[in-house]
Amino acid sequence: MEKRRKVANPLALAVLAELLVEPMHPYEIGRRLKEHGKDRNIKYNRGSLYMVVEQLKKAGFLTEQETLRDTQRPERTVYALTGEGRHEFHDWMRELVAEPRQEYPHFGVALSLLSALPPAEAAELLTRRLAALTAETEEIRADVRATQEGGVPWVFLVEEEYRLAVLEAECRFVTKLIGSLEQPEYVRAWQEIFGRHT
Structure with a gap:
């Protein structure tokens, strides 16, 4: 049976996957999603990406690792996956891969x-x-x-x-x-x- 997720947006799953590799700021996450072609399967824009990152942080799946400041760019916050975030990613993936669900195209x-x-x-x-x-x-x-x-x-x-x-x-x-x-x-x-x- 499908679990109720704290953050159920498929973009959240993609963000968790990118952060499995290494901590990064949302702009970099978005760049990598596009580079890896994930934008063909998951609809998002910059605003929705930042909103999902904030939701994941509030849910305890991400933590702020550091804030980068340089004179050329605005301040950027780097996020890292928490243990709970890593568990959420693996649990959610196991559910999606193993359990067919009714979709309504x-x-x-x-x-x-x-x-x-x-x-x-x-x-x-x-x-x-x-x-x-x-x-x-x-x-x-x-x-x-x-x-x-x-x-x-x-x-x-x-x-x-x-x-x-x-x-x-x-x-x-x-x-x-x-x-x-x-x-x-x-x-x-x-x-x-x-x-x-x-």
């Missing part, structure tokens, strides 16, 4: 209501979606290939491999769904139910 909502659209329109919209999915898949493949050729170990690309697998599965599903929507039996059935209201 927008596409799932659209699919649950798809029968309300005329079959030809639904098929045309799904064809557009398929083109976008195919383009995204090709882009990810190219990025993964280039990154691997740059010597990055596979484990640092595992989230991209997962995204590829999900996109490829969705492409297969959408292709099949388009074919089903174009079946004459479905078109007739839809017209019997909805045709008189259009």
Whole structure:
């Protein structure tokens, strides 16, 4: 069963992961998240990053290690992971990796209501979606290939491999769904139910 977390934002988990390596200030955390491509999986901006760091500190997962002052830049606080923060990271990761959870993607909502659209329109919209999915898949493949050729170990690309697998599965599903929507039996059935209201 999913635990109730003191700080449940996925950005918090990414911050804890970065601080496992070494203490750093939020600006550096943000730079590394972007450098490591985590911004493709976790939505954030500078303000939300600083807010999450503050929440993690209040929860006892981070501590201020030092404040750096130099004349060129504003004062910067370096944060370090506490023992409780390290435990929270590992516990949360074990939960996320081992326990599937119900997620509610927008596409799932659209699919649950798809029968309300005329079959030809639904098929045309799904064809557009398929083109976008195919383009995204090709882009990810190219990025993964280039990154691997740059010597990055596979484990640092595992989230991209997962995204590829999900996109490829969705492409297969959408292709099949388009074919089903174009079946004459479905078109007739839809017209019997909805045709008189259009």
